[in-house]
């Protein structure tokens with residue numbers, strides 16, 4: 001395979017893989033009931049996921065903080081309504097959800 005072909009196939013993989021990953025993460029949020037209180041672009045019971053992404057943009061500590069919040073719950077960052085703990089969601093799934101939310 002010459003260089004140009006190689007570059008084209010990498011590009012093709014990226015074009016196919018990126019939207020699929022986004023859908024998979026949204027399905028994960030759906031499967032874990034996150035979407036009962038959150039939407040990507042509007043406030044429901046909880047803050048919109050894209051507003052969460054905007055708030056923590058460039059914050060290197062955000063991923064750990066948000067993973068902890070998803071697992072253990074909490075309140076006071078966005079208002080008085082508490083986010084319930086999610087002990088049944090695996091750490092790997094939480095990491096995927098955090099990456100997805102922060103990417104929005």
Ligand code: HEC
Nearest residue numbers: 032034037045046066074075076077078079081082083097
């Ligand atoms: C019963 C409603 C409810 C469910 C279900 C829920 N959330 Fe939340 N979430 C909230 C509320 C309310 C807040 C705001 C908490 C606060 O002000 O500190 C919040 C905040 C957050 C935040 C921002 C935390 C912060 O400190 O800025 C993230 C990220 C988040 N939720 C992700 C999730 C994910 C992922 C799930 C699914 C595993 C989920 N939420 C399920 C209600 C919910």
